[in-house]
Amino acid sequence: MTGTSWKLKGEAKRQSILNAIPEKWRLESPVPPATELRDVTGDYIRQYLTEHEITITETDAVDIVAQTSTGRWSALEVTEAFCHRAALAHQLVNCLHEVFFEAAIQDAKQQDEYFAKHKTPIGPLHGLPVSLKDQFHAKGVETTMGYVGWINTFQGRQNDPRSGTEESELVRALRNLGAVLYCKTSVPATLMVGETMNNIIGYTWNPKNRLLSSGGSSGGEGALIALRGSPAGFGTDIGGSVRIPAGFNSLYGIRPSAGRIPYQGAANSLDGQGSILSVIGPIAPSARSLTFLFKAVLSQEPWLHDPLALELPWRDEVVRETRALIAKGRAGSPTLAFGIMKYDGMALVHPPIARGLRIVEKTLRRLGHRVVEWTPPSHSIANELLGKIFNMDGGADVKYHLGLSGEPQAPEIVCNENGIQMTASEIAALNVAKREYQKQYMDYWHSTAEVTGTGRPVDALFCPLAPHAAVIPGEFKSVGYTGFVNVLDYTSLAIPVTFADKNIDVRSANESVDDSEHIQWDYDAEAYDGAPVGVQLVGRRLQEEKMLTLAEYFEEEIARDTKERA
Incomplete structure (x- = not known):
């Protein structure tokens, strides 16, 4: 394509997204520029909604289903409320790639008919609207993944019989559970960016501060959920792409270990690369919503439908054990220990992040937990491994898919489209180096049993999600704080803590400038x-039940300390 044709095709797709929004939900007057109005959450978006719509959309997933599964709220009224708020959210921050509200409303009506006839819900997510990152295929809905060259194709392939008919395994599971699917959210083309922008919808802005990024690559999910245009959604994570948008938008998000949530049938970048697997995880405003969705998906036994899914059902016994440790701690017995890492040796954090970690540490000490300084094997090794794995194909995948339209590569993309492909022997050596690093980190984690005083290694690690809060566009320079988790295949959650405050979070006059190669002051x-x-809560591999239980525990406790400091 010529430069003009890809631009025109992207513009046409962008307009089609807006055209799919019902006229009654379109904003009549322009939104003030970000320089005049940064925050469009809360009261700003509420002005366009009825009181009942506000009540519905500001209820979390668990309580929504408590209403829809008992008939107190209809699936239809809940779906319409979230469709309306999602439509508003897109017009405020550019967060949607696909709008299929009419199909969702029909699905909701069928659910209401089923409930009226049988007096029972379809499944544990009956009537719950769920949003999806634009990697998941749903029947009758396009998947562009931010590529202009994927418009009107199946993953860039013309006349593919799967176009419009394919459904990802997660989509199938969610429908069986009773969820109502209604929109797909924006991503950066290639997915390999800590911000969200593409040549279809432009840049996805942070709803709390529209001068900043919503994060990436699940940035559309983060922005939509922050505006409560969705009660919960699913993103993917290969270097931080669930956790970064969750942290940048004051949300909870989990990066599980590979194999817990089914990936079968989802579109992806670098498809077939198996050294570090992309994984799927939910994002939501509350920790218990993550648990709710995670447990529901596992109830569908995804290992029977996805060859890479592990036969590992939800483990209630782990939840009970973790809650027992928490209860003993409340009674004054030091049963839990946590590592704290404030600096990874590569990128010094900004003042708001440092303050967020201090709040967390204060909470841990107030609760009587052991706090251990984290001095693991060098994270620079993990960062180097991550970069090599992302570029092992020499940028061939990125170059091919951008080349379908001739659109340019965004400078923020971490893959080099003109690199050199590794040989099989080089990839094998890289995998050996990764395994050796995983072993070193495992041994270090186990060694902390000598200093915790609990008779066990640390239960989890707290560390930054990024050197900065929601970032200035173009300034995301270090994925090291999240990427090491992907190298290790550990379980990790984003946990919101506070908000940057220009009156508190200031750089001291005598502070030296960071001269690291990764990020400048x-x-x-x-x-x-x-x-x-936000901060990151990291557990060992396949510890999703434990980390989710701890996240629910800390949700209340960290909020208490944050409020007291306000």
């Missing part, structure tokens, strides 16, 4: 003011 207290601040 570019902190601007005024620009970052109001940005969400």
Whole structure:
């Protein structure tokens, strides 16, 4: 395609997304620029909604299903409320790639008919609207994944019989569970970016501070859920792509170990690369919503439908054990221990992130938990492994899919489209180096049993999600804080803590400038003011039940300490 043709095709697709929004939900007057109005959450978006719509859309997933599964709310009224709010969210921050509200409303009506006839819900997610990152295939809905060259194709292939008929395994499971699917959210083309932008919808802005990014690559999910245009959704994560948008938008998001949530049938970048697997995880405003969705998906026995899914059902015994440790801690017995890592040796954090970690540490100490300084094997090794794995094909995948339309590569993309492909022997050596690093990290984690005082290694690690809060566009320079988790295949959650405050989070006058090669001191207290601040909770491999239980515990406790400091 010529430069003009890919632009025109992207513009046409962008307009078709807007055209799919019912006229009654379109904004009549322009939204003030971000320089005049940063925050479009809360009261700003509420002005376009009825009181009942506000009540519905500001209820979390668990309580929504408590209403829909008992007939107190109809699936139809809940679906329409979220469709309306999602339509508004897109017009405020550019967060949607696909709008299929009419199909969702028909699905909701069928659910209501089923409930009226049988007096029972279809499944554990009956009537719950769920949003999806634009990697998941749903019947009758296009998947572009941010590529202009994928428009009107199946993953870039013309006349493929799967076009419009394919459904990802997760989509099948969600429908069986009773979820109502109604939109797919924006991603950066290639997915390999910590921000969200593409040549179809442009840039996806942070709803809390529209001068900043919503994160990536599940940035559309983060922005939509932050505006409560969705009660919960699913993203993917190969270097931080669930956790970064969750943290940047004051949400909870989990990166499970590979094999827990089915990936079968989802579109992807670098498809077939198996050294570090992309994984699927939910994002939501509450920790218990993550647990709710995670448990529901596992109830569908995905290992029977996805050859890479592990036969590992939800483990209630792990939840009970973790809650027992928490209860003993409340009674004054030091039964839990946590590592704290404030700096990974590569990228010093900005003042809001440092303050967020101090809040977490204060919470841990107030609760009587052991706190251990984290001094693991060098994270620079993990960062180097990550970069090599992302570029092992020499950028061939990125180059091919961008080349379908001739659109340019965004400078933020971490893959080099003009690199050199590794040989099979080089890939094998890289995999050996990764395994050796995993073993070193495992041994270090086990060694902390000597200093915790609990008779066990640390139960989890707290560390930054990124050096900064929701980032200034173009300034995401280090994926090291999340990427090491992907190298290790550990379980990790994003947990919201506070918000950047220009009156508190200032750089001291005598502070030296960081001269690391990864990130320079570019902190601007005024620009970052109001940005969400999240931290990362990291557990060992396949510890999803334990980490989710701890996240629910800390949700209340960290909020208490944050409120007291306000």
